[in-house]
Amino acid sequence: MAERYDLAIVGGGPAGQAAALALQGHGLAVAVIDEQPHPGGQILRQPPREFGVTGWMGGKVYAALRRQLGQFEALSGLDWLGGRSVLGLSRSSDASFVLTLSGRSGVETLRARRVLLATGCQDLAVPLPGWTLPGVYAAGGIQAFVKSQQIVPGKRIVLAGTHPLQLLIADQIVAAGASVSAVMFAQSRQAMARLLAESPLVAARQASALLPAGAAMARLRRRGVPVRFGESLLGIVGGERVEGVRSSAGETACDAVGLCYGFVPQSALPRMAGAGMRAAGPAGGWAAECDAWQRTSVAGLYAAGETTGVAGAAAAQCAGRIAGAGIALDLGLLAPGAAERRVAGVRRAHAKHLKFAALLDRIADPTGHFPVMAPSTIVCRCEAVRLADLVSCLDGRSANAVKLASRCGMGPCQGRNCEPTLLRLLGDRADPGFSARFPARPVMLGDLAAPE
Amino acid sequence: MRKADVLIVGGGLVGCATAWHLARGGAQVTLLEAGDIGMGASGQNAGSLHFQLERRFLENGEALAEQAARTAALSRLAIDDWRGLEAELGADLHVVMDGGLMVAETAEQVGVLERKIARENAEGLATRLLDGDEARAIAPYLSAGILAAGFSGDEGHADARAVTRAFAEAAAHAGAILRMRSPVTSARRLDRGFEIACADETLQGDRLVIACGAWTAQICARLNLHMPLFPVALLMNATERTAKGLRHLVQHVGRRLSMKQTHAGNILIGGGWPARLAQAPDGTFDPRRRPEMIAASLAGNMRAAIDTAPFVAKLNLIRSWTGVTAISADQLPIVGEVPSMPGCWVAGGGSAFTLGPTFARLMAQAMGGRAAPELDIVSPARFEHLNSFMG
Amino acid sequence: MRIESKVERQAPFSLQVEGETLRAYPGETIATVLVERSPVIGHMANGDAQGLFCNMGTCCLCMVTILPEGRRVRACLTAAEPGMEIGLG
Numbered sequence: 005m006a007e008r009y010d011l012a013i014v015g016g017g018p019a020g021q022a023a024a025l026a027l028q029g030h031g032l033a034v035a036v037i038d039e040q041p042h043p044g045g046q047i048l049r050q051p052p053r054e055f056g057v058t059g060w061m062g063g064k065v066y067a068a069l070r071r072q073l074g075q076f077e078a079l080s081g082l083d084w085l086g087g088r089s090v091l092g093l094s095r096s097s098d099a100s101f102v103l104t105l106s107g108r109s110g111v112e113t114l115r116a117r118r119v120l121l122a123t124g125c126q127d128l129a130v131p132l133p134g135w136t137l138p139g140v141y142a143a144g145g146i147q148a149f150v151k152s153q154q155i156v157p158g159k160r161i162v163l164a165g166t167h168p169l170q171l172l173i174a175d176q177i178v179a180a181g182a183s184v185s186a187v188m189f190a191q192s193r194q195a196m197a198r199l200l201a202e203s204p205l206v207a208a209r210q211a212s213a214l215l216p217a218g219a220a221m222a223r224l225r226r227r228g229v230p231v232r233f234g235e236s237l238l239g240i241v242g243g244e245r246v247e248g249v250r251s252s253a254g255e256t257a258c259d260a261v262g263l264c265y266g267f268v269p270q271s272a273l274p275r276m277a278g279a280g281m282r283a284a285g286p287a288g289g290w291a292a293e294c295d296a297w298q299r300t301s302v303a304g305l306y307a308a309g310e311t312t313g314v315a316g317a318a319a320a321q322c323a324g325r326i327a328g329a330g331i332a333l334d335l336g337l338l339a340p341g342a343a344e345r346r347v348a349g350v351r352r353a354h355a356k357h358l359k360f361a362a363l364l365d366r367i368a369d370p371t372g373h374f375p376v377m378a379p380s381t382i383v384c385r386c387e388a389v390r391l392a393d394l395v396s397c398l399d400g401r402s403a404n405a406v407k408l409a410s411r412c413g414m415g416p417c418q419g420r421n422c423e424p425t426l427l428r429l430l431g432d433r434a435d436p437g438f439s440a441r442f443p444a445r446p447v448m449l450g451d452l453a454a455p456e
Numbered sequence: 457m458r459k460a461d462v463l464i465v466g467g468g469l470v471g472c473a474t475a476w477h478l479a480r481g482g483a484q485v486t487l488l489e490a491g492d493i494g495m496g497a498s499g500q501n502a503g504s505l506h507f508q509l510e511r512r513f514l515e516n517g518e519a520l521a522e523q524a525a526r527t528a529a530l531s532r533l534a535i536d537d538w539r540g541l542e543a544e545l546g547a548d549l550h551v552v553m554d555g556g557l558m559v560a561e562t563a564e565q566v567g568v569l570e571r572k573i574a575r576e577n578a579e580g581l582a583t584r585l586l587d588g589d590e591a592r593a594i595a596p597y598l599s600a601g602i603l604a605a606g607f608s609g610d611e612g613h614a615d616a617r618a619v620t621r622a623f624a625e626a627a628a629h630a631g632a633i634l635r636m637r638s639p640v641t642s643a644r645r646l647d648r649g650f651e652i653a654c655a656d657e658t659l660q661g662d663r664l665v666i667a668c669g670a671w672t673a674q675i676c677a678r679l680n681l682h683m684p685l686f687p688v689a690l691l692m693n694a695t696e697r698t699a700k701g702l703r704h705l706v707q708h709v710g711r712r713l714s715m716k717q718t719h720a721g722n723i724l725i726g727g728g729w730p731a732r733l734a735q736a737p738d739g740t741f742d743p744r745r746r747p748e749m750i751a752a753s754l755a756g757n758m759r760a761a762i763d764t765a766p767f768v769a770k771l772n773l774i775r776s777w778t779g780v781t782a783i784s785a786d787q788l789p790i791v792g793e794v795p796s797m798p799g800c801w802v803a804g805g806g807s808a809f810t811l812g813p814t815f816a817r818l819m820a821q822a823m824g825g826r827a828a829p830e831l832d833i834v835s836p837a838r839f840e841h842l843n844s845f846m847g
Numbered sequence: 848m849r850i851e852s853k854v855e856r857q858a859p860f861s862l863q864v865e866g867e868t869l870r871a872y873p874g875e876t877i878a879t880v881l882v883e884r885s886p887v888i889g890h891m892a893n894g895d896a897q898g899l900f901c902n903m904g905t906c907c908l909c910m911v912t913i914l915p916e917g918r919r920v921r922a923c924l925t926a927a928e929p930g931m932e933i934g935l936g
Contacts, residue, residue: 039903046903051874054857056854056856087924089904089924126901129900138888138899148902154854155850156848157848158848181852245896245898270905382893385906400637402491405494408617409617414775415774418775441775441777443775446919448769448770449695449770453758453769454756
């Protein structure tokens with residue numbers, strides 16, 4: 005790794021790869037940083053190089069993403085900085101950005117004239133009675149085990165929530181040889197069908213995006229996996245680990261649960277940088293605001309993909325290409341007309357994907373389906389703050405004030421898990437949530453200390 | 457128009473504690489806070505109870521050290537106040553007063569410690585010098601490089617987040633009106649008393665207490681008063697929780713360091729490392745906006761912590777934060793009635809966690825007609841020369 | 848449960864978790880080794896059992912200690928290595 009780059013891309017998923025590819029040939033010094041050792045993002049989280057996996061992510065859904073990943077991995081002249089977390093970014097006196105990274109070799113800093121944040125999203129954490137029992141996972145966490153580590157963290161798994169992705173995850177679990185006890189959608193099937201019927205054109209044009217979920221459901225049905233609608237989670241039961249779930253339809257035995265109520269942008273870095281943010285959507289969270297070239301409100305800082313709103317990998321690829329052209333434009337490598345021509349088709353595709361994402365947002369909307377918490381339900385896992393501890397200090401305060409009063413959000417995750425829940429409880433739409441603090445990920449003191 | 461005996465601007469520790477003392481003495485008190493209670497320096501500081509002379513008083517010349525030593529009388533009162541506070545407020549404030557160590561790593565620093573302790577003892581503070589082995593005997597976590605330590609058996613820490621909240625609750629319980637999210641929009645002196653307005657209410661009071669930290673000088677300016685309090689931005693850091701092992705407040709006589717372990721198990725590390733104050737578009741400092749962290753401050757603070765207590769090197773930092781406090785032109789707090797504006801009281805200028813409950817108690821006592829000569833050393837009278845031009 | 852079909856792994860190695868000897872395959876993360884052992888990977892601030900949650904480095908609930916050096920890392924982002932000693936808690 006060098007000390008200075010023209011561009012640092014944070015995130016090697018669909019958006020980050022697309023931006024790097026769009027900028028190839030311009031002679032820029034580019035670094036791509038990712039917490040995973042290999043590129044792909046969560047959608048194509050690669051198996052370790054030591055594994056031999058036949059037909060990995062072979063479905064047609066993933067074909068375009070696999071192709072782009074192949075092109076990205078073949079790129080020469082960019083520095084792939086995998087296995088590193090970005091702890092923070094600041095502005096140096098020469099107007100470049102300073103990124104603080106941590107990884108196996110300790111803490112490193114790099115400077116970049118421009119930074120593109122393509123950090124993706126995370127599962128929305130949804131508190132309910134029993135959700136802290138070992139064996140309860142974010143659905144995306146289970147899927148990452150299946151895709152990358154080639155394990156299934158349970159023998160009988162229940163997936164529950166409101167997001168159709170759980171059909172694909174269940175399908176992948178079954179294909180891997182484990183058993184899915186049930187897939188539970190909190191919303192009714194009729195409500196989902198009605199939303200599709202309300203947007204027939206969007207649905208029809210994006211049939212290819214809907215088909216996999218439908219095909220997955222058909223396969224699950226054939227294998228006898230119950231896919232049930234209008235079934236709300238009431239609680240997860242077990243002694244020291246998951247033994248089953250209680251739902252509106254009764255009890256289902258299982259040894260693992262995947263919660264799938266939607267996704268929220270990874271927003272720590274744009275918030276730390278002071279970029280303008282907006283409420284991300286029905287699942288909650290904060291999205292970085294950008295203009296038509298993916299510029300944030302902070303000069304030189306760009307964002308693309310799900311950092312700017314959860315809209316799927318195809319939309320992220322488009323946004324990455326637009327960001328690449330925008331960065332080339334701003335660096336004087338492309339004339340305005342040429343930049344616009346380069347992305348004209350991409351913009352049309354992007355708009356189409358965003359329309360579909362908006363439809364999916366409505367279908368998957370967890371609002372109104374969040375499980376009912378008990379007073380003893382833990383809202384902040386890091387600090388073990390219960391709902392009852394919070395209720396006494398909600399009286400019209402800001403999220404930051406509740407944090408100070410209750411410790412909610414004071415732990416190692418910096419409130420990434422509990423913030424959406426707290427903001428729902430506060431119900432103040434103007435509350436910007438917790439102040440973003442350094443470091444975005446925990447880091448060893450000894451790695452940060454000045455040399456002796 | 458609502459009237460009160462006392463209007464207080466600032467819902468931090470001193471404002472809330474003053475409101476409590478006055479209200480339970482029977483006064484009608486209204487407190488205006490621009491944001492939420494305890495969200496400024498009162499909630500952002502790391503909760504040190506420090507009674508040894510601070511390093512900042514020792515490295516700026518003999519005259520300041522001598523003057524600062526005379527605040528020892530206030531420290532003696534504060535020790536008693538803190539020992540009784542949890543019982544008096546009926547709240548668990550996680551007050552721990554198991555002692556504090558101010559360490560030295562060089563012979564020169566040991567010399568500073570010796571002179572400091574002589575001064576403190578002369579002022580009646582029971583601090584004593586330990587050699588390195590004595591220090592490690594009571595604080596085995598200290599590095600082998602520690603040559604000596606000043607020890608005060610009364611030092612320690614408390615939960616800064618809980619203390620201001622407890623004062624606020626006690627004040628409300630005693631009848632004080634605490635208005636949150638009510639920034640002051642105007643302030644003026646009347647023939648008798650003061651008038652303060654926020655967005656939806658105008659209030660009059662016989663007395664006014666200005667205790668709003670970094671904003672104190674701005675509120676004073678609305679009353680045509682100079683108050684030499686300057687915003688400064690500082691860095692604080694918290695590690696992940698770890699097993700209890702650091703019982704004391706640990707400070708350093710020659711380096712910027714303050715370190716303690718909270719009730720929950722996090723180790724809080726600070727000590728006066730600067731952050732960068734945000735600036736408004738017109739170039740003035742803007743204490744409302746979050747100050748920017750300075751990388752060198754973080755690296756230096758971590759190094760000082762590790763050199764002092766090596767075990768912290770393996771802990772994860774989970775949060776660094778910056779906060780704004782105010783320091784006065786001569787580093788000493790400014791607390792008391794403004795001589796040229798009777799009825800106007802000011803409290804600001806640092807040390808307001810450790811000494812805050814005492815400042816509040818003494819101000820309320822003096823307003824009640826019982827003199828509080830202990831406050832003379834920190835009176836705003838010493839800056840009256842600035843206001844001689846203000847008419 | 849390790850997926851067996853269509854996956855080839857290299858020869859396993861052993862490592863220690865809380866003094867217990869476990870088998871792992873090259874390329875596996877510490878999280879994988881832990882989850883194969885038990886869903887319980889430590890305890891929460893209130894003493895209750897802690898499980899893994901996000902498996903992508905975000906939730907920070909899977910901090911483990913690499914012994915003897917004492918470095919604390921996120922298990923889901925850290926590769927298991929032969930002879931490693933891992934402390935939970």
